[in-house]
Amino acid sequence: MNILDWENIYESKKVTAEEAISYIKSGDRVVTGHAAGEPTYLIDTLVDNYEMYENVEICHLVSTGEGKYTRPEMKGHFVFNGFFLGSGNRDAVARGQANYSPGFFHEIPKLFREVLPVDVALVMVSKPDKHGFCSFGTSSDYTKPVSDCAKIVIAQVNEFMPRTFGGNLIHVRDIDFIVEHSEPINEMQPAKVGILEKKIGKYCSTLIKDGDCLQLGIGSIPESVLPFLWDKKNLGLHTEMASDGIIDLMLAGVINNKLKAVEPGRSVITFVMGTRRLYDFIDDNPEISMNPVDYVNDPVVIAKNDNVVSINSCIQVDLMGQVVSESIGLKQFSGVGGQVDFVRGAAMSKGGRSIIAMLSTARGGTVSRIVPFIDKGAAVTTSRNDVHYVITEYGIALLKGKTLKDRARELIKIAHPKFRPELKEEYERRFLEPYDHGITENERPIEE
Numbered sequence: 001m002n003i004l005d006w007e008n009i010y011e012s013k014k015v016t017a018e019e020a021i022s023y024i025k026s027g028d029r030v031v032t033g034h035a036a037g038e039p040t041y042l043i044d045t046l047v048d049n050y051e052m053y054e055n056v057e058i059c060h061l062v063s064t065g066e067g068k069y070t071r072p073e074m075k076g077h078f079v080f081n082g083f084f085l086g087s088g089n090r091d092a093v094a095r096g097q098a099n100y101s102p103g104f105f106h107e108i109p110k111l112f113r114e115v116l117p118v119d120v121a122l123v124m125v126s127k128p129d130k131h132g133f134c135s136f137g138t139s140s141d142y143t144k145p146v147s148d149c150a151k152i153v154i155a156q157v158n159e160f161m162p163r164t165f166g167g168n169l170i171h172v173r174d175i176d177f178i179v180e181h182s183e184p185i186n187e188m189q190p191a192k193v194g195i196l197e198k199k200i201g202k203y204c205s206t207l208i209k210d211g212d213c214l215q216l217g218i219g220s221i222p223e224s225v226l227p228f229l230w231d232k233k234n235l236g237l238h239t240e241m242a243s244d245g246i247i248d249l250m251l252a253g254v255i256n257n258k259l260k261a262v263e264p265g266r267s268v269i270t271f272v273m274g275t276r277r278l279y280d281f282i283d284d285n286p287e288i289s290m291n292p293v294d295y296v297n298d299p300v301v302i303a304k305n306d307n308v309v310s311i312n313s314c315i316q317v318d319l320m321g322q323v324v325s326e327s328i329g330l331k332q333f334s335g336v337g338g339q340v341d342f343v344r345g346a347a348m349s350k351g352g353r354s355i356i357a358m359l360s361t362a363r364g365g366t367v368s369r370i371v372p373f374i375d376k377g378a379a380v381t382t383s384r385n386d387v388h389y390v391i392t393e394y395g396i397a398l399l400k401g402k403t404l405k406d407r408a409r410e411l412i413k414i415a416h417p418k419f420r421p422e423l424k425e426e427y428e429r430r431f432l433e434p435y436d437h438g439i440t441e442n443e444r445p446i447e448e
């Protein structure tokens with residue numbers, strides 16, 4: 001027997017989940033995999049044994065699980081520190097039991113390497129290949145970089161985890177404790193796209209040209225663009241997240257990545273979130289390159305591709321073009337994620353364009369998303385200096401290169417008609433001239 005054979009190393013590191021989590025100590029910082037890379041079995045075992053711990057900090061980004069460690073009875077045992085919030089944990093932050101930490105997604109690996117040392121990485125990986133490499137599969141992002149710098153790496157080896165290409169591997173010798181547990185990985189059904197979202201998707205598609213390199217953000221609006229891309233040619237994909245919508249466009253060769261400068265021929269992604277169909281599609285697929293987020297979302301890397309188009313969504317835009325995408329007033333709703341990484345990458349890319357697309361209203365049509373002033377306490381995600389296009393179901397507002405006055409006009413044009421009178425009033429107060437002053441026919445808003 002050769003003790004250097006990876007099979008022997010693998011066997012020597014196999015433990016039960018209970019044993020693995022016994023190496024976590026009170027006060028440790030534990031960073032867990034997220035999205036479709038959430039190591040649910042390890043997290044459940046940790047939560048089941050909560051009484052063993054005091055003040056264990058749990059950090060991650062997108063949660064697809066229940067976030068049981070934020071339940072009231074976990075207080076004092078676990079403290080969640082989120083870098084992106086979701087339905088499982090935003091209420092815990094609002095009631096003061098958990099925290100949110102701001103930070104651009106592409107900087108999260110550096111944060112854990114240099115500012116917030118990681119005691120334990122709790123991750124999920126594929127079964128090892130014939131050379132002993134496990135893949136982070138669906139989620140390379142910070143999971144791979146954190147596993148490279150954590151004091152202890154505990155990995156759930158799950159045969160349902162796809163094996164993906166790119167800088168997304170860990171050798172079994174670099175894992176400290178291996179817990180074999182196979183279970184279906186978390187899925188996300190495609191977002192529901194209604195009539196208004198379809199209108200928005202269509203407007204977005206009019207700004208996309210053959211040969212563009214796309215990034216599509218999170219939520220139903222970016223998703224709504226995909227059905228309108230079928231007549232395009234030679235599209236590229238360099239994106240933080242990908243969902244089921246990319247599959248058929250790649251199969252049909254609409255997205256073929258032929259014209260990209262960065263990894264031509266391959267879709268470059270940092271994490272995927274979708275159904276099992278997507279996870280099977282990326283499995284062993286040489287056209288998919290999954291890589292850490294400090295590479296994929298680095299604006300300098302993004303900008304190496306020409307004609308980058310980023311499409312993201314938001315909660316509010318004020319009349320100057322300040323974009324709020326992550327909070328509703330003081331309440332932290334999600335996080336900056338990669339929105340600004342891609343808005344900036346697109347701005348730096350030759351021919352690049354960034355789009356912020358949203359429904360003109362929220363809360364069943366009772367509030368306008370285009371507002372004179374952002375809500376008290378809200379965080380500006382994309383600044384007015386970065387914003388380029390804003391799109392609603394009423395059309396396209398081009399803000400880049402425009403004066404404050406022209407920006408306000410552009411935005412009023414695409415606001416819901418019901419809220420335009422108050423926006424026009426604010427325009428007249430702010431700019432000391434009638435809204436209709438010198439307005440041309442094609443600057444007039446589209447009515448319902």
Ligand code: COA
Pocket residue numbers: 216217218219220221240241312313314315316325326328333334335336337338339362363364367368369
């Ligand atoms: N005032 C009050 N509430 C508002 C609002 C506003 N102006 N805008 C949205 N909301 C509420 C909605 O009513 C909805 O509430 P509900 O959950 O109770 O139904 C909720 O906020 C979410 O709004 P919605 O627009 O439907 O969300 P979405 O799923 O389409 O996601 C963002 C939109 C902006 C939250 C999401 O895109 C995001 O988190 N973006 C930031 C990160 C990012 O862009 N990453 C990109 C790279 S992947």
